[in-house]
Amino acid sequence: MFGLDGKVALVTGATGGIGAEIARALHGQGAKVALSGTRQEKLEALAAELGEGVLVAPADLSDPAAPQALVEKVEAELGRLDILVNNAGFTRDGLAMRMSDKDWSDVIEVDLAAPFRLARAAMRGMMKRRSGRIVSIASIVGTTGNPGQANYAAAKAGLIGMSKSLAQELASRGITVNVVAPGFIRTPMTDALNEQQKARLMERIPLGRMGEATDIAAAVAYLASDAAGWVTGATLHVNGGMAMT
């Protein structure tokens, strides 16, 4: 139902737990997948795991010129770009009182400006073909806020506003633009929480467990597919019911 045969996808941040799972899901649906990230060895390892129809495309998205070059590389090597997944992002947490300009702008640059630049570069070919998918990975904190994450929450909320605007600009060209907003996903970082912290977190998640990267990847695979052709400007919250917006 969510088949992606013949499609080409680009996943940024493919070295991370969620990004790698998204790449696996899209590849599993038949897409050729370009894997981007900063750690070449991890990209190579994922590429080796996936097998055929994979391009390793390292990029440092803090460089403003990188997004255009990355999209051009994918189009040159895989022939086209049908599905852009803006997954790359990082945090630099701190209470606002202590947050430096650099902590603010570095996060905004990679988590919000780079996705915009990637979308701008990708939409050219998509417009010509009258079809395309842009899916950005935001976060529950973009909707709810989170103390210590003013920069990250602003970037993630920004992705939602950006996507709604692009959705309206590009709808007439058959391009959909959507957001997946994960809640708390099980990662090495959340595994490090102590039992009491975990218990407090669970109280806030009606479905009673942490999310898995596969929960997010499934949402992306849906939005990337032809089956989601009538969905645009939407934010799909995948958070175990933690925030119902």
Next chain:
Amino acid sequence: MSDTAEKVKKIVVEHLGVEEAKVTDTASFIDDLGADSLDTVELVMAFEEAFGVEIPDDAAEKITTVKDAIDYIEAQKAA
């Protein structure tokens, strides 16, 4: 008709899916040929690609008719 004019009109026909006869020099992309704002951006990008010229935003805004496009591109090529 100059080479430039011919090429410009061909691009307009292809991009907007309009009949060639409608693409006169004075035809306005939006008012006469049914283009929307995104179409005009696409046209400018297509002109840039086809002619190897750069059309900055302030110049692009003033290109509203077929003749505007031809004149601008010919001026750029002559420069």
